[in-house]
Amino acid sequence: MSEQVSDIRDVIFGTLRAMLPDGRPITEQTHITEDLGLDSVAMMDFVMEIEDKLDISVPLDKIAEVETLGDLIATVQRLKVTS
Amino acid sequence: MGLLDKFAPLAEQYRRHEAAGTNPFTVAFDRVLSPTEAMIGDKRILLLGTNNYLGLTYDPSVIDSAIAATRSSGSGTTGSRIANGSYGGHRSLERALADFYGRKHGMVFSTGYQANLGIISTLAGKNDHLLLDADSHASIYDGARLGYAQVTRFRHNSPEDLANRLRRLKDEPGDKVIVVEGIYSMLGDKAPLREFAAVKREYGAYLVVDEAHSLGVLGETGRGLTE
Numbered sequence: 001m002s003e004q005v006s007d008i009r010d011v012i013f014g015t016l017r018a019m020l021p022d023g024r025p026i027t028e029q030t031h032i033t034e035d036l037g038l039d040s041v042a043m044m045d046f047v048m049e050i051e052d053k054l055d056i057s058v059p060l061d062k063i064a065e066v067e068t069l070g071d072l073i074a075t076v077q078r079l080k081v082t083s
Numbered sequence: 084m085g086l087l088d089k090f091a092p093l094a095e096q097y098r099r100h101e102a103a104g105t106n107p108f109t110v111a112f113d114r115v116l117s118p119t120e121a122m123i124g125d126k127r128i129l130l131l132g133t134n135n136y137l138g139l140t141y142d143p144s145v146i147d148s149a150i151a152a153t154r155s156s157g158s159g160t161t162g163s164r165i166a167n168g169s170y171g172g173h174r175s176l177e178r179a180l181a182d183f184y185g186r187k188h189g190m191v192f193s194t195g196y197q198a199n200l201g202i203i204s205t206l207a208g209k210n211d212h213l214l215l216d217a218d219s220h221a222s223i224y225d226g227a228r229l230g231y232a233q234v235t236r237f238r239h240n241s242p243e244d245l246a247n248r249l250r251r252l253k254d255e256p257g258d259k260v261i262v263v264e265g266i267y268s269m270l271g272d273k274a275p276l277r278e279f280a281a282v283k284r285e286y287g288a289y290l291v292v293d294e295a296h297s298l299g300v301l302g303e304t305g306r307g308l309t310e
Contacts, residue, residue, distance in 0.1 A: 044217060048238060052247075057251050057252070059233045059235055060228075060234040060235070
């Protein structure tokens, strides 16, 4: 299970690093909109890339609850377990 | 912290637009001349952003009918249909629109925004799934939020991405309702409807097409993209 979490973290962090040009540090505590300045459209693109890579769909109400990268990892992991 | 403090960043944006003369909230016409022109002060300007594609707002027969309807029925219905009954004219309009589209039923709403709120929140119930094109109009997103269905977005105009998402949902109970636009209000492009319909049939889903911007514009006889 913990291995799966680290796989998910790798995918999420890797996708984000490719999107952010400046190579700023990111952790599970990083706030997606406040710290990274992603607007709602960029956030949607970001989540869609992760959905494709992990073959899941994150429902809109679940995305709305996500604030930090840690929240996103937990949400994606729950969806992976139930899919 | 006051109730309105959270709007400080928005107020700052507002001030910047105000200073640059690009604040859309302060545009007010002194006089509208036609479906395509208006006056602000003594400046004659073109109306490029309206949805008045058919230019019917100044059509003499439309104006005459509006005057006659106001004289005979008054200036408003003053209440909901369920509480006060429907006006005959509204019923006739619904019948005429349904016939125009070749459908069994029609229902009119006061605005396109309300039509999407009403239809989308009603069609997809608690255990159903809504699949929205990512570039859908805000009213489609708001309608989806108002209902109780689970909402998933697919990539704009991508039947492949839609098929992927329906595949992931195929073992989930409930109806799957896809929502697309005939002409996208934000982008001006068309949905690949034939391909979307094929995906819909493959997965036994339902398809809702918002033709707000395509009625009278697309199709051999102006019935929209579905035609």
